[in-house]
């Protein structure tokens with residue numbers, strides 16, 4: 001079934017990135033944009049759905065809602081799901097997976113609700129054909145998303161398939177790689193002009209550096225990605241390969257090569273090696289370099305620029321050591337990064353106090369389950385007086 005008209009979509013994101021995602025959608029040409037908690041809804045056509053998946057840096061998934069109903073218990077959930085004609089979306093031979101997000105007192109376990117929803121769908125096929133679609137949690141033909149908010153259940157199809165943070169450029173990971181969507185969001189929140197020097201002096205596997213390079217050179221995050229959920233759709237919004245190729249090629253045509261200076265530092269030689277491999281894999285090794293270096297010895301090019309770092313949060317470190325590390329970071333900002341705006345993400349609110357600088361902005365973001373602060377320190381050239389004047393204005 002082809003759909004030529006516009007329809008509603010929901011882009012899911014990380015808490016704190018909703019406005020950034022809304023700006024991205026606006027620039028891409030979405031209509032009726034509305035910001036929600038960890039999501040932004042909008043209207044577009046099937047081509048826009050492909051574009052959103054390929055181009056949005058701060059979206060985790062693009063969902064297409066197909067039905068909303070009021071439920072009061074497990075039974076009404078089952079019967080409401082059975083009222084949908086699932087043959088409009090899949091064949092009996094197709095595989096499916098169901099993700100459930102609960103925000104309701106009606107149910108407690110999302111996995112259990114996914115099971116019940118799956119029963120409702122497969123029972124419908126079994127009653128008709130005597131056989132049923134099977135479940136494939138990793139690579140299903142149809143990924144279905146259930147969102148239960150109080151007594152409202154929204155059923156949506158997941159056009160992305162695997163989460164969009166899985167860009168496809170990461171070869172090897174260190175112990176704590178940052179989510180790519182979060183890294184891109186941090187670069188966009190920093191307001192980097194895409195021309196001045198960009199530095200991550202604790203770069204780990206290089207995620208922030210790579211996302212900065214993609215942003216600066218208009219490389220769509222979907223450049224590396226091999227597959228999306230919508231490619232398996234044969235009926236509703238049936239996959240239009242020609243249209244997808246046109247949209248993908250148009251996005252690739254916008255890639256530029258601006259020769260920015262994007263520089264990483266990393267204490268561990270082994271981790272730095274992994275970062276270099278990832279950077280090469282992302283094909284941005286012409287603009288991104290990484291050196292093995294303790295942050296306290298980092299020599300930044302003179303002038304203005306942006307520093308973003310994601311230091312250890314201290315879960316595996318003694319309290320004294322993490323406090324000392326954050327003090328070193330603050331001292332290094334002052335001594336080595338004059339003229340730079342320095343941003344830092346951490347969940348360790350206590351340790352932040354040891355940075356010893358007055359922040360000019362604090363933004364709440366989530367790194368996985370961890371509530372973090374993304375904090376900005378402006379390292380002005382000149383006196384402290386000027387610094388205070390600007391912070392207070």
Ligand SMILES: C[S@@+](CC[C@H](N)C(=O)[O-])C[C@H]1O[C@@H](n2cnc3c(N)ncnc32)[C@H](O)[C@@H]1O
Nearest residue numbers: 177178202203204205207267294295310311312
């Ligand atoms: C939380 S990880 C960064 C993860 C990174 N954002 C990524 O996406 O992979 C912090 C990194 O800081 C490095 N590090 C710790 N102390 C350092 C120091 N004094 N100088 C430079 N890097 C350091 C660690 O080796 C680790 O790789």
